[in-house]
Amino acid sequence: MSNEVLLILSIFIIYGSELLFFKLFGKYGLFCFTSIATIAANIEVLIVVNAFRMEMTLGNVLFASTFLVTDIVSELYGKKEAQRAVNLGIATSLVFIVFSQWWLLYTPAGSDFAMPAMRTIFSNTPRVMIVSMVVYAIVQRFDVWAYHKWWNFTERKFGDRDKFLWIRNNGSTLISQFLNNLLFNFGAFGGIHSVNTVMHIVLSSYIIFIVTSLTDTPFIYLARKIYKNGYCKN
Numbered sequence: 624m625s626n627e628v629l630l631i632l633s634i635f636i637i638y639g640s641e642l643l644f645f646k647l648f649g650k651y652g653l654f655c656f657t658s659i660a661t662i663a664a665n666i667e668v669l670i671v672v673n674a675f676r677m678e679m680t681l682g683n684v685l686f687a688s689t690f691l692v693t694d695i696v697s698e699l700y701g702k703k704e705a706q707r708a709v710n711l712g713i714a715t716s717l718v719f720i721v722f723s724q725w726w727l728l729y730t731p732a733g734s735d736f737a738m739p740a741m742r743t744i745f746s747n748t749p750r751v752m753i754v755s756m757v758v759y760a761i762v763q764r765f766d767v768w769a770y771h772k773w774w775n776f777t778e779r780k781f782g783d784r785d786k787f788l789w790i791r792n793n794g795s796t797l798i799s800q801f802l803n804n805l806l807f808n809f810g811a812f813g814g815i816h817s818v819n820t821v822m823h824i825v826l827s828s829y830i831i832f833i834v835t836s837l838t839d840t841p842f843i844y845l846a847r848k849i850y851k852n853g854y855c856k857n
Contacts, residue, residue, distance in 0.1 A: 625674075626672050626673065626674035627674050627675055630674055630675075630684070630831075633684045634684055634834075634835060634838050637660075637684050637685060637688050638688060638691065638838070638839060638842045639842075640656070641653070641656050641688055641691060641692065641842070642842055642845060642846060642849070644656045645695065645846055645849065645855055646849055646854060646855045647855070647856070648855075648856055649855050649856035650696060650699070650700050650704060651856075652855075652856075653692045653695060653696055653708065654692075654707070654708055654711050656688070656692060657689055657692050657708050657711055657712045657715070658711060658712070658715040660685045660686075660688045660689050660692075661689060661712045661715045661716055661719075661755075661759070662715060662716075662719050663682075663685050664682040664685035664686045664689075664755075665682070665716070665719070665751055665752045665755050666682075666744065667681040667682040667685060668680045668681060668682030668686075668751065668755075668811070669744065669751065670682075671824075675827075675830075677823065677826070677827035677830070678820065678823045678824065678827060679823075679824060679827035679828055679831060680808075680824055680828065683828055683831040683832060683835060684831075684835055686803065686832075687796075687800065687832060687835035687836060687839065688839075689712060689759075689763070690763070690766055690796050690799060690800065690836070690839075691796075691839045691842060691843065692708055693705045693708050693709060693763055693766055693767055693770070694766070694770055694791075694792050694795065694796065694839075694843055695843055695846045695847075696708050697767055697770045697771065697774075698770075698788065698791075698792075698843065698846075698847060699846070699847065699850050702767060702771055705767045705770075706764070706767060709759075709760070709763040709764060709767065712759055712763065713756055713759060713760050716752050716755060716756040716759065717756065719752065720752045720753065720756075723745045723752075724745070726741060726745065727741065727742060727745060727746070750811065751811045754806075754807060754810035754811045755807060755811065757810070758803055758806045758807045758810060759803075761802070761806070762799050762802050762803040762806070763799070765798075765799055765802065766795050766796065766799035769794065769795035769798060769799060770791050770792075770795040772795075773790055773791035773794040773795055774791045777790055777791060788840075788843065788844060788847065789840050789844075792839070792840055792843050793836060793837065793840060796836040796839070797832075797833065797836050800829065800832040800833075800836055801829060801832075803832075804825055804828045804829045804832055805825060808821055808824050808825045808828065809821060809825075812824065
């Protein structure tokens with residue numbers, strides 16, 4: 624199966640899984656999904672692939688799913704709960720950094736086969752995850768702030784609190800994803816990859832982020848429908 628097909632499928636699998644967590648466990652399912660996506664994305668982002676004639680890191684869809692979480696929580700539960708989701712993602716990153724580095728302190732047995740691979744993967748983890756955590760804290764807080772600013776604007780402009788969900792969803796996420804993409808890639812990969820490679824990653828990642836941000840719009844509408852029809856736990 625090609626990288627392109629896998630990336631397209633990952634959008635529906637990851638966003639669909641997020642909705643399933645929401646339906647089964649309500650806002651706590653979204654909080655749980657944030658923890659899963661934060662850890663998985665920071666490992667997956669170490670992989671560089673070629674797809675759609677571009678060189679890009681993986682992890683883009685998982686990172687994007689955390690923005691969908693904060694938008695759903697903002698829409699249905701308010702700004703305070705959205706900030707709680709952000710804080711949970713930060714705490715998850717901190718704990719995982721400690722755990723992953725603790726594993727590397729052990730002296731492996733002669734029969735061990737996993738430690739060399741673990742060292743290869745997690746020797747870069749502190750930098751990637753620290754940068755990710757700092758950028759996540761900045762950008763996700765900005766996203767929550769921007770979401771409610773767009774919401775206030777559309778409510779004042781059109782006199783309806785429920786309509787124009789797609790404006791506040793995409794208006795906040797597209798700007799936030801640009802900031803996230805720029806800050807994270809230069810912070811995580813500056814000095815590791817060439818400037819030219821990092822610039823390619825920035826460009827390709829943001830193109831992917833635009834697609835994932837626009838694609839998440841039906842999912843936030845579905846989440847609101849699930850919530851209003853009482854199909855999820857609160």
